[in-house]
Amino acid sequence: MAEQVISPDLKFVEDVIASGGGDLKKCYQCATCTVVCNVTPDNKPFPRKEMIYAQWGIKDKLISNPDIWLCHQCSDCTAYCPRGAKPGEVLGAVRKLAIQHYSPTPLSKMVGDPKYLLILFAIPVLLFLSYIVPKGYLDFSAIPRGEDGGIVYSKFMPVFPQIDVTFGAAAFFAVVCFVLGIKRYWTDMNKGVSAQGNIADSIKATISEILAHKRFEKCNVTKDRKTAHLLVFYAFIGLAITTTLAIVYLYGFHYESPYPLYDPLKLIGNISALALLYGITSVTGNRLKNAEKAGKGSYFDWLFITVIYAIVVTGILSELLRLANIALLAYPIYFAHLVFVFFLFAYAPFSKMAHMVYRATAIVFAKHTGRDK
């Protein structure tokens, strides 16, 4: 047993409390949480040790710890905690702080803090306005129409360079941030731990586990989360395929939007959108239903859910309004849709969106080191 020098970081404790772990200090370290957790490994189980680290502000032990990501916030711990310390929510808060810690820009603080919400939205709004205002497109009648007189969004906001360059840059920025963050995280995780086996096998096992959402099945209190999350997850994959197809259409075949509804791209896109709408509605419904037992969730969580909601609603409305040819509503809604998508992409490494990357990495690491079999 290694002896570790502990230096409590009061600021970190306060951050956890402010980030959704408001009941952290109620914990009296009894380990009921660890006993009821179905997800934890038997050796050095969580979440009690994480609760102690968090109470004592031992930041480095927590954020570089893959266990915080092995936790899927089933909230069984929260439901059974005799003191109402809500370990599930505390770990959620710790994960937020881990994301912030490993993303190397000031944006990380801003995404987690409602104070900066307006600024974060102002960036894409001003950016997109800068494209349309010089052309006088604030007057919707000035916007060119398609050959059949219908609304064509690419004439309002050209795909190239405005949209693709903007989102391409945003995506690039996100990817760079992720790569840097994951690199630091991976290095931290490796300290004092020796890996074993083939990393490729660990990755393969991780992917198959994520695709099947197996871990969610172990949850008790929030059993129904699996379907909801699975729908959102596959909807995102569908939308990714749609985007890829759109790029292929445009740059491969010079085939410009809008595409007819029977087109495979449209079919996949619309089905994914409906799946996402249903999925994110279920996520919200489950959260509200389980709030009493599992906790209300943090700003960080709800911001992410709201943005996805906004994207899917504005996306579907954009399409419907375009088809209905209601210019007065169609353009503003489409504009909003672009703003929300930008929000999701550009801020992904700092928002809860980052969980997919960090959690996947942590699971790979855990499998690779024999922590998770």
Add this chain to the structure above:
Amino acid sequence: MEKKYGVYICKGCGIGEGVNIEKLANNVKGMVCKTHDILCSPEGINLIKEDMKNEGVNAITIAACSPRVKTEEFDFPGALIERVNLREFVVWSHEPNNEETQSLAEDYLLMGIEKIKKGDLPEPNILQDLSSTILVIGGGVSGMNAAIEAANAGYKVVLVEKEAQLGGFANRLYKKIPTGEYFNKPLIVDTDIDKLIKEVESHPDIKVYKSSKIEKTEGQPGLYDVTVSTNGGSETIKIGAIVLATGWKPYDATKLDYLGYGKSQNVVTNIEFEEIAKKGNGKILRPSDGKEAKKVAFIQCAGQRDQNHLPYCSSMCCATSLKQARYVRQNNKDAVAMVLYKDIRTPGRLELYYKEAQNDPGVMLTKAEIKGVSDAGNGNLFIEAENTLLGEKIKLEADMVVLAAGMIPTTREPQEYLDGLTLAGTKGDEAKAKYIEETPKPEFILNLSYRQGPEIPSLEGAYGFADSNFICFPYETRRTGIYAAGGVRRPMDMSEAQDDAAGAAFKAIQCIDHVSRGVAVHPRAWDITFPDPLLIRCTSCKRCTEECPFGAIDEDEKGTPFYKINRCRRCGTCMGACPERIVSFKDYSVDIIGSMIKTIESPDEETIRIIALVCENDAYPALDTAALQRKKIDPAVRFIPLRCLGGMNLVWIADALSRGLDGVLLLGCKFGENYQCHFVKGSELANYRFGKVGETLNKLQLEAERVQLMQVAIAEYDKLPDMINEYVERVKEIGPNPFKGF
């Protein structure tokens, strides 16, 4: 007293159905004998009262239920009363209407009649010139509250404090834990000790002696002569009862060097930490360099719950450290208080205080076993811990370390000194002289001029606290008339000490009231009998003076015992101790019990008869409860209650066996000074005497198994009948006593 006997047999509660009452009544010869369907009814009571009035009946045998019930109904002032337990001991615990049950009822009735024939109506022994002034020793929170309670109840109070000012430990505290709600309220408040001091000092009925000590305490409850030395002079005051509120001392932290005490100035005790906070008016400036401490580690149970130091929990340290954590936090938002505990123990409402303290992000708590505290440079310290909940050893750095050292009662050091002296004395005069020369004499508190020593005697398991039986009798010490309150009684916090003070003050008042009426103070709080030795036959063997659990017997110059009757609790231990059998009570003596035993005879040479001498305080109620549950007991056994098994005299066993009874069973409580015994350790004393019973049995050529002592707790009523029945079976296997019929 000219006795006119009356025997009254009740038929109620199943007695009439289980026993042939007419046949039973036929055993009563030459005295009034009446039966009644429900003797405890107004008509039944009236029957007895009429006989008292018209026939002059004044020695009443009531054969009905257990003497432990219906005490108010069967109370006839001016008459000698004997209760025969037909209900519990006969009909509820035996098969109805058979020969053995009938014989049992007859034997009990005859024993009762024999007892009342031998007994006399007691007259209370009321001593003259009694004082009703209450002396309170110690002017801390406990002592001052005791003084106020007693004075407000109308008694004159003398308060003696050894320091120059009142207040005790509270003077040294920066703040205290509030006693109201904790939620959303300040968690530290002023002690307000000044207000209490003012109240005491301005009370017209409290006389305060400061910078004073008790030089000598002579006498007995109601008649103490207490010499107080003050300002070079001394004064002797008449005192009725004493409240001992001398409190506690912090455990000697120099014994905790493994926790860094004495090695670093920045390792302090919880009391020293209070003084630092008080001096800095809330600012925690550490001793080594006066720097403000921002990272303070609190080590709980420092030398407590630890066999090498104090084996007990001082109960207030957890809450105190949580309070002191607030001191660390209140002036400094960045400061942290790290509390390392074995278990957090915040009894009662203090649990809510703990919860509130926990909510402060800067109060960090965890379970840890501290292995050591070492220097970390710059006056800082490393604390090394293992067995943490993290499953790892940890090392913490702190600016300052506070040791939650425990409380030791002020009575402990004198006790240890005196026990050492007694031990040295057993090794000879030389060893004793050497001990006196070499051992530093601690400060004595009471300086009693008692044969058994100048202080409250030590009690196994009390760890020096002034206690006698905390389960049943809080405040009672082993010196009648001296009542302990506060930290000298058991570890406690200030608010508990306040309540404790009221309890002890009222016990002192009860004592004064009882001695003024010649009634035993405790626990036989109704008893007006008292030991009346026939000193002319005393051989000055000193057994009684040594064995009296309460130091009630002193000796004169010749070594003759000299009873201080107001100290006596009427347990009869001296009666059992006396080899000359000269100690008697009016209704309880070697002769009375012996005569009762002699009334029992086997109907034939084959029928087994056993007597059981039963402790009144535990075994007897256990038998009653077993009967209430209708548990069956072999009808060969006749129970005779004793005030305490410590009063057991060997002659009873010898008499019983030589008269042909088949066995003697002794039912006492658990051995040791383990708080079960009402009279400290009567059962163990009986066992000690019992060790000599072998000789008697040898002389009679009888089997040792015929006589047995069993330890029974009041709660063991479910096991007791089986224990007794198994014993009876063993005696039956041995066979009838060959002396039968001689």
